[in-house]
Amino acid sequence: MDREIIRIENLTKIFRSRNKEVVALKDLNLSVKEGEFLVIVGPSGCGKSTLLRILAGLEKKTYGEIYIKSKIENRPITAVVFQGDAVFPWMKVIENVEYSLKLRGVPSEERKKIAQFYLKLMGLENFADYYPHQLSGGMKQRVNVARAFASDPEILLMDEPFGALDEQNRLILQQELLKIWEGSGKTAIFITHSIDEAIFLGDRIVVMTAQPGRVKAAFDVGFERPREMLSLKSTPQFIELYRKVWEVLKEEVLKSRK
Amino acid sequence: MNAVQENLNQTIKMEDLADDVENDSKQRKAFFLKTFSFLSPLFLLLLWEALAALKLIDVRLFSSPSRIFETFVPLVASGELLYHTLISTSRIISGFIVGAVPGVILGLSMGLFPPVRALLMPLVAVTFPIPKLAIMPLILIVFGLGESSKIFTIAIGVFYLVLINTMAGVLNIDPIYIDVAKSFSASKIQFYTTVAFPGALPMIFAGLKLGMGTALLLIVAAELSAARAGVGWMIWRAYDMFDIERMFCALIVLAFLGYIFSYLLDIIEKIVIPWKNYQ
Numbered sequence: 245m246d247r248e249i250i251r252i253e254n255l256t257k258i259f260r261s262r263n264k265e266v267v268a269l270k271d272l273n274l275s276v277k278e279g280e281f282l283v284i285v286g287p288s289g290c291g292k293s294t295l296l297r298i299l300a301g302l303e304k305k306t307y308g309e310i311y312i313k314s315k316i317e318n319r320p321i322t323a324v325v326f327q328g329d330a331v332f333p334w335m336k337v338i339e340n341v342e343y344s345l346k347l348r349g350v351p352s353e354e355r356k357k358i359a360q361f362y363l364k365l366m367g368l369e370n371f372a373d374y375y376p377h378q379l380s381g382g383m384k385q386r387v388n389v390a391r392a393f394a395s396d397p398e399i400l401l402m403d404e405p406f407g408a409l410d411e412q413n414r415l416i417l418q419q420e421l422l423k424i425w426e427g428s429g430k431t432a433i434f435i436t437h438s439i440d441e442a443i444f445l446g447d448r449i450v451v452m453t454a455q456p457g458r459v460k461a462a463f464d465v466g467f468e469r470p471r472e473m474l475s476l477k478s479t480p481q482f483i484e485l486y487r488k489v490w491e492v493l494k495e496e497v498l499k500s501r502k
Numbered sequence: 503m504n505a506v507q508e509n510l511n512q513t514i515k516m517e518d519l520a521d522d523v524e525n526d527s528k529q530r531k532a533f534f535l536k537t538f539s540f541l542s543p544l545f546l547l548l549l550w551e552a553l554a555a556l557k558l559i560d561v562r563l564f565s566s567p568s569r570i571f572e573t574f575v576p577l578v579a580s581g582e583l584l585y586h587t588l589i590s591t592s593r594i595i596s597g598f599i600v601g602a603v604p605g606v607i608l609g610l611s612m613g614l615f616p617p618v619r620a621l622l623m624p625l626v627a628v629t630f631p632i633p634k635l636a637i638m639p640l641i642l643i644v645f646g647l648g649e650s651s652k653i654f655t656i657a658i659g660v661f662y663l664v665l666i667n668t669m670a671g672v673l674n675i676d677p678i679y680i681d682v683a684k685s686f687s688a689s690k691i692q693f694y695t696t697v698a699f700p701g702a703l704p705m706i707f708a709g710l711k712l713g714m715g716t717a718l719l720l721i722v723a724a725e726l727s728a729a730r731a732g733v734g735w736m737i738w739r740a741y742d743m744f745d746i747e748r749m750f751c752a753l754i755v756l757a758f759l760g761y762i763f764s765y766l767l768d769i770i771e772k773i774v775i776p777w778k779n780y781q
Contacts, residue, residue, distance in 0.1 A: 300685045324685045330678045334700035334777045343696070344686040377779040395686060 250276040255308035268294045270456035281432045283446035287500040291457030292435045323397035325405040331376045338372040344395035362390040382413035402434045454500035461492045565746045573747035590733040597656025605664030613672025634659045647728035655724040660713035671705025707771045
């Protein structure tokens with residue numbers, strides 16, 4: 245559990261356009277433990293998505309070092325649950341979930357079995373042959389989560405996956421995500437705006453500074469699992485932690501507004 | 503108590519009534535609308551016939567539905583109309599395929615590969631605005647008076663519309679889908695087959711439909727010169743002979759062809775793109 249899986253040293257990302265330079269991340273240092281659920285919060289535009297995209301290999305770092313100590317072979321190191329509507333509309337639900345397995349050349353029988361397992365976990369077993377346009381936003385996001393888990397990565401990267409959902413759907417999906425994650429033993433990095441969500445899901449919360457992004461503070465969450473949102477929210481420890489995180493975050497939000 | 507119950511019953515009945523009224527009026531509305539869309543062309547035909555009968559329009563120029571019908575029946579019975587229709591149809595389909603297939607292939611490659619786009623885009627941009635009818639004489643000189651000149655005239659009109667729409671379809675794929683493929687380390691070929699092509703399909707079909715419209719336009723022009731058969735030829739021939747009824751018969755066939763082709767494309771689209779929301 246205490247084995248370090250990701251170490252990021254002095255990570256810097258500079259976006260250059262013709263006559264402008266934007267420093268999105270500057271000398272960011274972060275260590276993530278194996279099997280940990282790490283939540284990153286920070287003001288809008290602080291570079292948290294950029295950090296995730298660099299870890300997912302979608303963006304190149306400008307300088308700094310990233311060490312990922314992976315012990316697995318022929319499985320992906322990371323998989324991403326994206327923020328928006330990232331389910332392929334031209335594939336059926338089950339084809340979406342088995343997408344990464346198909347890319348890797350997993351035989352059809354086996355990938356059907358794996359996909360069905362995760363569909364069932366997300367309560368989608370009756371929708372395998374539906375097309376995404378027939379699903380609600382909450383169900384599409386379930387497909388998105390199932391697709392990432394089905395690829396069986398060592399590290400799960402989630403970029404505000406429930407940000408576009410309504411409150412009720414979000415609560416249900418948070419609970420389901422925890423259930424599926426607890427059974428998987430995977431390392432998770434989760435980005436959110438919501439402190440509630442951060443405390444409910446995370447083992448550890450990292451607050452980032454306003455742009456350029458850096459790690460400002462980290463909080464251990466320490467609540468036992470499995471967790472239940474309602475009972476958790478009414479404990480004094482929750483409120484205390486919420487206050488602490490908000491105090492640190494507020495400074496940065498105010499800074500980013502200038 | 504009794505009074506209350508009675509009242510309650512009354513309420514329920516009223517609700518039922520309200521439901522019925524609503525359903526009734528909805529059905530009636532739908533029925534009226536359907537009748538309207540059926541009656542409007544019929545009304546126009548009757549009006550036309552009446553104006554002709556009352557000699558308010560010159561039948562030598564505008565003919566009348568009954569006169570056209572009298573010409574139409576023997577044309578169908580003798581098989582002459584079918585003969586011309588089949589010839590035009592085969593020209594349209596050949597031209598459509600000859601134009602659409604390279605249009606899709608080039609459009610995909612221009613959308614996917616920036617060097618190809620850089621190389622070909624100026625050529626497309628310069629040649630696309632040239633009216634296709636303006637290059638018909640050139641086509642005739644190059645391809646001669648046979649079938650190939652007619653097929654090529656149609657093909658070139660279809661080609662540009664399919665090319666430009668296909669390229670736009672690839673370029674407009676939501677970047678998030680590209681990220682998904684990348685994040686799962688899809689190879690280039692896997693990306694083309696699982697994201698770029700299916701993602702561009704709706705636009706490809708939009709291009710095909712536009713191309714079909716152009717094909718119908720061009721068939722008439724293509725059969726103006728150096729043709730000895732075809733629906734377009736029939737129109738020009740009727741013009742030469744001042745045979746207005748025959749001209750109208752050919753126009754009817756063209757309208758029918760246009761309807762059939764767009765209907766077929768709709769069906770093919772629903773088979774090829776079952777995932778699109780057709781609502």
